[in-house]
Amino acid sequence: MAKIALLGHGVVGTGVVNILSSKAEQLEKLAGEKLELKYVLVRHDYDVDYKEKFVMDFATIENDEEVDVVVEAIGGTNPAYNYVKAALEKGKHVVTSNKELVAKHGFELMNIAKEKNVNLMFEGAVGGAIPVIHGVRNCLEANTVNSVAGILNGTTNYILTKMIEEKQSFDIALKRAQELGYAEADPSADVDGIDTCRKICILADIIYGNHIMPENVHTEGIRNVRIEDVDTLKTIGGCIKLLGVAKRTEDKKMYIVTAPHAVFNNGILFAANDVFNAAQLETDNAGTMAFYGRGAGSLPTGSAVVNDIVECVKSTGTVYPVWGAEKPEMVADYKKFAQQFYVSTNDTAEKVAAAFGEVQLVAVGEETAFITEKMTQEQLEEKLAGFNVKSVLRVL
Amino acid sequence: MAKIALLGHGVVGTGVVNILSSKAEQLEKLAGEKLELKYVLVRHDYDVDYKEKFVMDFATIENDEEVDVVVEAIGGTNPAYNYVKAALEKGKHVVTSNKELVAKHGFELMNIAKEKNVNLMFEGAVGGAIPVIHGVRNCLEANTVNSVAGILNGTTNYILTKMIEEKQSFDIALKRAQELGYAEADPSADVDGIDTCRKICILADIIYGNHIMPENVHTEGIRNVRIEDVDTLKTIGGCIKLLGVAKRTEDKKMYIVTAPHAVFNNGILFAANDVFNAAQLETDNAGTMAFYGRGAGSLPTGSAVVNDIVECVKSTGTVYPVWGAEKPEMVADYKKFAQQFYVSTNDTAEKVAAAFGEVQLVAVGEETAFITEKMTQEQLEEKLAGFNVKSVLRVL
Numbered sequence: 057m058a059k060i061a062l063l064g065h066g067v068v069g070t071g072v073v074n075i076l077s078s079k080a081e082q083l084e085k086l087a088g089e090k091l092e093l094k095y096v097l098v099r100h101d102y103d104v105d106y107k108e109k110f111v112m113d114f115a116t117i118e119n120d121e122e123v124d125v126v127v128e129a130i131g132g133t134n135p136a137y138n139y140v141k142a143a144l145e146k147g148k149h150v151v152t153s154n155k156e157l158v159a160k161h162g163f164e165l166m167n168i169a170k171e172k173n174v175n176l177m178f179e180g181a182v183g184g185a186i187p188v189i190h191g192v193r194n195c196l197e198a199n200t201v202n203s204v205a206g207i208l209n210g211t212t213n214y215i216l217t218k219m220i221e222e223k224q225s226f227d228i229a230l231k232r233a234q235e236l237g238y239a240e241a242d243p244s245a246d247v248d249g250i251d252t253c254r255k256i257c258i259l260a261d262i263i264y265g266n267h268i269m270p271e272n273v274h275t276e277g278i279r280n281v282r283i284e285d286v287d288t289l290k291t292i293g294g295c296i297k298l299l300g301v302a303k304r305t306e307d308k309k310m311y312i313v314t315a316p317h318a319v320f321n322n323g324i325l326f327a328a329n330d331v332f333n334a335a336q337l338e339t340d341n342a343g344t345m346a347f348y349g350r351g352a353g354s355l356p357t358g359s360a361v362v363n364d365i366v367e368c369v370k371s372t373g374t375v376y377p378v379w380g381a382e383k384p385e386m387v388a389d390y391k392k393f394a395q396q397f398y399v400s401t402n403d404t405a406e407k408v409a410a411a412f413g414e415v416q417l418v419a420v421g422e423e424t425a426f427i428t429e430k431m432t433q434e435q436l437e438e439k440l441a442g443f444n445v446k447s448v449l450r451v452l
Numbered sequence: 453m454a455k456i457a458l459l460g461h462g463v464v465g466t467g468v469v470n471i472l473s474s475k476a477e478q479l480e481k482l483a484g485e486k487l488e489l490k491y492v493l494v495r496h497d498y499d500v501d502y503k504e505k506f507v508m509d510f511a512t513i514e515n516d517e518e519v520d521v522v523v524e525a526i527g528g529t530n531p532a533y534n535y536v537k538a539a540l541e542k543g544k545h546v547v548t549s550n551k552e553l554v555a556k557h558g559f560e561l562m563n564i565a566k567e568k569n570v571n572l573m574f575e576g577a578v579g580g581a582i583p584v585i586h587g588v589r590n591c592l593e594a595n596t597v598n599s600v601a602g603i604l605n606g607t608t609n610y611i612l613t614k615m616i617e618e619k620q621s622f623d624i625a626l627k628r629a630q631e632l633g634y635a636e637a638d639p640s641a642d643v644d645g646i647d648t649c650r651k652i653c654i655l656a657d658i659i660y661g662n663h664i665m666p667e668n669v670h671t672e673g674i675r676n677v678r679i680e681d682v683d684t685l686k687t688i689g690g691c692i693k694l695l696g697v698a699k700r701t702e703d704k705k706m707y708i709v710t711a712p713h714a715v716f717n718n719g720i721l722f723a724a725n726d727v728f729n730a731a732q733l734e735t736d737n738a739g740t741m742a743f744y745g746r747g748a749g750s751l752p753t754g755s756a757v758v759n760d761i762v763e764c765v766k767s768t769g770t771v772y773p774v775w776g777a778e779k780p781e782m783v784a785d786y787k788k789f790a791q792q793f794y795v796s797t798n799d800t801a802e803k804v805a806a807a808f809g810e811v812q813l814v815a816v817g818e819e820t821a822f823i824t825e826k827m828t829q830e831q832l833e834e835k836l837a838g839f840n841v842k843s844v845l846r847v848l
Contacts, residue, residue, distance in 0.1 A: 075594045075737055086593045179591075185738035187591035194590070195575075195583035197482045198471045198758035324744050327723035332740075341471055342581035342755040344728075345745035348720050349738060359738040362594035 058087065058369040061095040061117040063139055064129035068153050068180065069096070071358025072127055073106065076365075083362065087369040094123060097130075118142050125368050127361060128152040137161055144168040144176065149368035153180025153357050159254035163267040166378040173373040177364035182255045183208060185356035186349040187363075188335045192262050193376055199339035201263045203303035205317075205452060208255040210331035210351040211239045211246040212278050212298045216316075217329045219286050220295050226281055238331060248277035249298060253314040256300025259335070263302065264310055266380040274390045276315040285400055285447050288419045293321040294398075297328075299452065309388035318398040318427075318451045324348055325452065391433040396451035399436075400425040402444035411439045427451060454483065454765045457491040457513040457544075459535055460525035464549050464576065465492070467754025468523055469502065472761075479758065483765040490519060514538050521764050523757060524548040533557055540564040540572065545764035549576025549753050555650035559663040562774040569769040573760035578651045579604060581752035582745040583759075584731045588658050589772055595735040597659045599699035601713075601848060604651040606727035606747040607635045607642040608674050608694045612712075613725045615682050616691050622677055634727060644673035645694060649710040652696025655731070659698065660706055662776040670786045672711040681796055681843050684815045689717040690794075693724075695848065705784035713848045714794040714823075720744055721848065787829040792847035795832075796821040798840035807835045823847060 060076070062069055076083065076093050084090045095117050096109045114135070117123055126143040128150060130136045136157050140150050145168060152158065158165075158178045169176040179189045183206070192201065207213050211233055218229035230247065233239035245251045253275045257268045278298050286296055297319045302312040319326050324346035328334035333351030338344055350356035367375065400423045401408065408415060408424050419425040423446055428436065436448070456472070458465055472479070472489050480486045491513050492505045510531070513519055522539035524546060526532045532553050536546050541564060548554065554561075554574045565572040575585045579602070588597065603609050607629055614625035626643065629635035641647045649671040653664045674694050682692055693715045698708040715722050720742035724730035729747030734740055746752035763771065796819045797804065804811060804820050815821040819842055824832065832844070 071737075079594055079737075082596075083593065185741060187587055187741075190591050191583055191587070195586050195759055196755075197479065197762045198475055198755040200478075321723075322725075324720055324723055324742075327717075327720055329718075339755070341467075341475075341751040343746040343749070343752050345581060345583075345743075346720075347741075347743060349741035353739070355737040356739050359592075359594040359735070363591055366593045 057090045057092055058124045059092050059094040059122045060125045060127060060365060061097065061123045062093060062127045062129060063097040063114070063117070063136070064131070065096050065098050066129065066131070067354045068357045068361065069129035071354035072129060072361050074355065075358045075362045079362070083366060087366045089369065091365065091369065094120070114139050114142070118146055123148055125149045125151060125365050127365065128154055128157070129361070130154070131156070133157055133160060140165060140176070141168060144172055144174060147172045147174055149174045149177070151177045151361055151364040151368060153178065153361055155181040155251065155254040155258060159257045159270050162258065162261060163379065163381060170374045170378050175368050175371055175375055177368060178258070179364050180357045180360035182258050183333045183335055183347065184210070184349065184351040184353065185359045186333055186335065186347045186351065187360070188259070188347045189262065191347055192259065192337070196337070196339055196342060199341045201337050201339050203301070203338045204256070204259050204263060204335060205299050205301045205325060206256060206259065206335035207297055207325055207328050207333050208300050208335070208351065209246055209252045209298060210333060211243070212252070213328065213333070214238050214331050215247070216278060216281065216296055216298065219281065219283055220290070223283060223287070225283055226279060247279055249275045249314040252298055252300045256302055256312060256314055259300070260302040260310060260312055261379045264386070266386055267382040268310070268312065268387060269382055269384070272384055272387050274313045274315070278316050280447070281316050282447055284423065285398070285425070285449065288400065288425045289318055289398065292418055294318050295326060296449065297325055299325070301452070305388050305393065309386055311388045311390060311393040313390050315450055318449045394430045394432050396430055397428045397436055398425065398449040398451055399428060399440070400446045402446060407443070411443070453486045453488055454520045455488050455490040455518045456521045456523060456761060457493065457519045458489060458523045458525060459493040459510070460527070461492050461494050462525065463750045464753045464757065465525040467750035468525060468757050470751065471754045471758045475758070479762060483762045485765065487761060487765065490516070510535050510538070514542055519544055521545045521547060521761050523761065524550055524553070525757070526550070527552070529553055529556060536561060536572070537564060540568055540570060543568045543570055545570045545573070547573045547757055547760040547764060549574065549757055551577040551647065551650040551654060555653045555666050558654065558657060559775065559777060566770045566774050571764050571767055571771055573764060574654070575760050576753045576756035578654050579729045579731060579743065580606070580745065580747040580749065581755045582729055582731065582743045582747065583756070584655070584743045585658065587743055588655065588733070592733070592735055592738060595737045597733050597735050599697070599734045600652070600655050600659060600731060601695050601697045601721060602652060602655065602731035603693050603721060603724050603729050604696050604731070604747065605642055605648045605694060606729060607639065608648070609724065609729070610634050610727050611643070612674060612677065612692055612694065615677065615679055616686065619679060619683070621679055622675060643675055645671040645710040648694055648696045652698055652708060652710060655696070656698040656706060656708055657775045660782070662782055663778040664706070664708065664783060665778055665780070668780055668783050670709045670711070674712050676843070677712050678843055680819065681794070681821070681845065684796065684821045685714055685794065688814055690714050691722060692845065693721055695721070701784050701789065706782055707784045707786060707789040709786050711846055714845045715848045790826045790828050792826055793824045793832055794821065794845040794847055795824060795836070796842045798842060803839070807839070
């Protein structure tokens with residue numbers, strides 16, 4: 057029998073409790089032993105039919121040698137960081153869906169896990185139910201992953217989908233997302249790209265093998281996405297998606313950004329709408345590969361967490377290698393990475409042609425919108441000096 | 453050091469040789485030991501720079517106790533079945549991408565593997581590079597999979613994409629696919645749905661836990677897909693895809709078919725074009741989930757095969773449970789499964805309304821095309837008696 061302690065009893069925590077109960081028999085079969093929820097760490101008591109498991113003091117869990125797996129579902133880093141560290145140091149497996157914690161402290165915590173021969177697992181931290189972390193770790197052993205691009209935040213994808221499909225402005229779409237409970241009262245972690253940034257960092261950590269701190273990643277949110285650009289891109293089969301992107305560069309660094317991108321109708325990222333998430337990988341042998349599914353929610357994230365619990369219980373020690381320490385010099389200057397851009401200006405097509413040569417004109421009217429050839433952002437900015445620029449988007 | 457014997461040196465076999473060589477260092481690290489290709493079973497000698505590994509007699513491989521993993525890349529069941537069986541009986545792991553073999557003999561062969569405490573792995577048999585088998589086996593432990601629908605054959609998806617995007621007829625698109633090497637001179641295994649049927653059977657075997665023989669699965673190919681219906685569906689944002697579909701029914705049976713379906717613009721199956729494959733799962737806790745990637749080709753399928761080799765080498769015995777024996781009574785009568793249909797007839801909209809009541813009319817002209825309410829195929833056929841039916845498609 058494996059004993060589990062759950063820290064936090066919010067959206068993810070209740071999903072975990074539900075699944076451990078509803079799938080008890082199946083999980084016992086797959087894990088090779090019964091999974092018993094022994095504790096739920098809460099801040100105050102209230103009435104649920106398993107309230108006898110409630111504890112209010114983490115020390116009870118930390119000091120109970122029977123506890124094999126600690127599930128951290130509190131979120132944030134305080135007190136989650138201290139609790140996770142303490143649990144690992146006591147030789148307990150930890151499963152978390154906390155992207156902030158893993159993005160900031162993953163390297164340190166995985167090292168502790170390895171020292172203690174246990175696991176720190178975090179499938180639910182990126183892409184909710186989608187097994188993208190498992191896929192990258194277990195299913196691409198014959199490959200080098202050259203790039204990953206992902207829609208990793210359901211809230212912003214919902215807002216952008218409403219802007220695209222229902223021509224709502226950002227403000228109105230955000231308000232609707234808040235009413236539906238998809239967005240927080242303070243939506244900045246989502247709409248400013250902070251959450252996506254943490255998630256692309258975690259994927260990049262695994263793929264590239266060194267820890268990348270979110271603060272070293274250029275991050276733009278979606279507050280400035282204009283309905284005009286949504287409409288213009290639609291005329292050429294495009295849309296706008298908030299992506300986390302990480303690519304190997306020719307000089308063996310990593311280009312990594314979080315930003316709204318123009319995405320065209322030729323793959324999975326274009327098709328991932330509403331609260332769905334998707335991650336697309338470019339690999340040398342397997343080619344293009346993508347994973348798609350629910351990026352958040354009580355049962356979807358709970359599903360990923362419970363899967364990790366089973367993997368911990370089945371393991372005989374640390375399963376995955378620890379990625380390397382941070383090397384800030386590995387992160388390329390994002391302004392020096394060549395790619396295509398979508399630009400809309402209040403200038404004439406003639407002026408655009410004079411500065412950019414032959415470009416793909418997307419709209420000519422009140423604004424001139426066009427897609428550039430591949431160039432760096434530095435080069436773009438130089439060319440755009442003297443233009444009345446309304447918007448610039450990277451093209452995936 | 454793990455010693456590998458490769459049977460067959462065609463498209464998949466050469467991909468495996470390439471990857472074992474180009475990724476030798478990475479694979480050694482991930483597998484925990486060096487992977488050495490010891491033999492390649494060929495039918496006749498020719499010049500490659502590793503021709504010293506060529507053998508022409510399977511007995512050499514079978515009787516070499518040093519061989520840990522046999523990779524079957526011959527295709528078909530004769531002699532593949534005998535070779536795989538013999539290798540397993542000698543206590544060697546077997547990796548194969550042979551869908552016919554697994555769909556027909558998987559139950560028997562997995563039982564032998566289990567008896568000998570080795571593995572029969574076959575990720576490459578379904579969806580090429582896409583880790584859909586791994587995903588279903590390892591990433592959904594907290595779920596019941598209620599249905600799976602997949603574009604599992606790249607050749608037919610290429611043909612349908614050309615029909616949709618370039619308005620080519622089936623015959624012209626097939627010819628183009630043959631010129632490009634995507635379709636065989638005798639294309640029947642692909643275009644008649646036989647290949648897709650084998651693959652949906654394998655997925656269903658894993659998901660539902662009992663072996664399903666392909667001959668018990670209603671199978672339609674794409675020879676009769678009409679460009680007229682492709683065009684009509686396009687007007688309402690739909691397209692036609694050849695799908696393998698398996699769903700749990702209310703009476704705990706399985707509805708399983710291979711057939712062209714009308715698919716609408718709200719997910720991954722619609723977006724999977726050209727030679728790409730995709731599989732979409734409906735689960736109770738994780739919700740909708742999809743996997744997408746290259747369904748065939750030397751390196752993509754080789755990638756899946758090599759991944760399986762690594763999993764075999766890392767394993768300490770049989771990893772996955774054997775599914776149960778065949779229970780033909782588990783397969784539901786496909787004519788009794790309720791779903792929506794797309795129908796095109798040479799009759800009037802009034803006649804359609806008289807028989808079907810209010811329906812979604814898609815086209816009124818030379819032909820009347822419409823989408824029915826949910827009904828069984830039996831009910832549909834009854835209502836369509838006396839109609840001059842041009843085509844019927846299931847709606848996903």
